[in-house]
Amino acid sequence: MTFSIVAKCANTGQFGLAISSSSPAVAARCAFAKAGVGAVATQNITNPALGPMVLEYLESGLSASDAVATSIADETFPNYRQLLAIDKNGNTCIHSGEMSLGIWTATQGLCCAAGGNLLDNVGVPQAMVECFENTEGALGDRLIAAMQSGLNAGGEAGPLHSAGLLIVDTHGWPYAELRCDWTEDCPILMITQAWKVYKPQANDYVTRALNPTDAPSYGVPGDE
Numbered sequence: 001m002t003f004s005i006v007a008k009c010a011n012t013g014q015f016g017l018a019i020s021s022s023s024p025a026v027a028a029r030c031a032f033a034k035a036g037v038g039a040v041a042t043q044n045i046t047n048p049a050l051g052p053m054v055l056e057y058l059e060s061g062l063s064a065s066d067a068v069a070t071s072i073a074d075e076t077f078p079n080y081r082q083l084l085a086i087d088k089n090g091n092t093c094i095h096s097g098e099m100s101l102g103i104w105t106a107t108q109g110l111c112c113a114a115g116g117n118l119l120d121n122v123g124v125p126q127a128m129v130e131c132f133e134n135t136e137g138a139l140g141d142r143l144i145a146a147m148q149s150g151l152n153a154g155g156e157a158g159p160l161h162s163a164g165l166l167i168v169d170t171h172g173w174p175y176a177e178l179r180c181d182w183t184e185d186c187p188i189l190m191i192t193q194a195w196k197v198y199k200p201q202a203n204d205y206v207t208r209a210l211n212p213t214d215a216p217s218y219g220v221p222g223d224e
Contacts, residue, residue: 001101002026003116003156004041005128005146006086009139010111014175015039015086016167018143020151020160020188022118025181027164034059035168037088038067044082044100044117050075054085064093082106084113102157109133114146120154127153140167140176140195147188163187165195173209176202 004019017039019031026043032051033039038058042050050071057067064087072078072095079097084106086092092113094106105122106115109129116124131149135142143165151160162181169175178194180187208215217223 001118001156002030002043002082003114003119003124003128003147003150004030004043004084005112005114005125005132005143005150006039006041006084006092007112007132007139007143007146008039008086008088008090009142010090012139012169014139014167014169016139016143016165016176017041017084018147018163018165018191019043020147020156020163020191022156022158022161024162025179026162027166027177027179028181031164031166033166033168033174035170035172038064038086039166039168040086041084041115042081043084043115044097044104045077045080047075047077047081050081050083054083058085058087063087063089064091068093068095082115082117084115086111086113112146114150116150116156118157120157124150124153124155138199140165140199143167144188144192144195148192151186151188160187163191165191169206171206171209175206 002021006017079099083095090111102118104117107125114125114128128146128150132146164179167176180190
């Protein structure tokens with residue numbers, strides 16, 4: 001049903017995650033991150049409340065392991081939930097309940113963790129982690145590459161229909177939040193294309209928020 005990766009960029013301190021699913025609007029329910037705190041993917045038979053809950057515990061100073069353990073202890077149906085979290089130090093934690101669907105597994109790496117359920121095979125998260133660790137560049141580039149690697153390794157057992165990319169930097173709003181909520185084509189390809197367009201403009205949107213007098217024009221008719 002879903003595969004995802006959470007990660008931290010050791011160079012910039014950015015947190016982010018990428019996710020894809022056969023279900024619609026997966027990123028709307030499953031992707032959570034907060035600048036300076038961490039990132040969380042809550043998936044399988046999803047309880048969206050777990051994302052903000054884990055982030056709140058992370059912000060209070062708990063490690064990823066303790067934040068996930070505390071959140072799962074508060075959860076009524078922990079056996080149905082799959083959680084991936086990364087904390088401010090780049091430490092990760094994964095919870096996969098025994099009622100996770102189909103082939104499910106997860107892998108932890110350096111400043112990243114990947115996992116999924118209803119997978120084509122158990123090697124998908126490992127392929128994602130290895131790709132992330134061995135790819136250079138911006139966090140968004142590495143997350144996209146990891147998702148493409150997971151897809152190439154087999155991805156989900158069925159067709160994908162939605163995907164998302166979420167990155168936070170130093171402010172209270174996302175540095176990038178790109179989503180494909182439904183398509184009959186490949187949602188990971190659509191997110192990849194959206195990132196290629198958005199990446200060169202991302203810092204401009206931060207400038208527009210912080211100091212519009214320094215902001216470049218939008219380069220569209222009427223704002224030359």
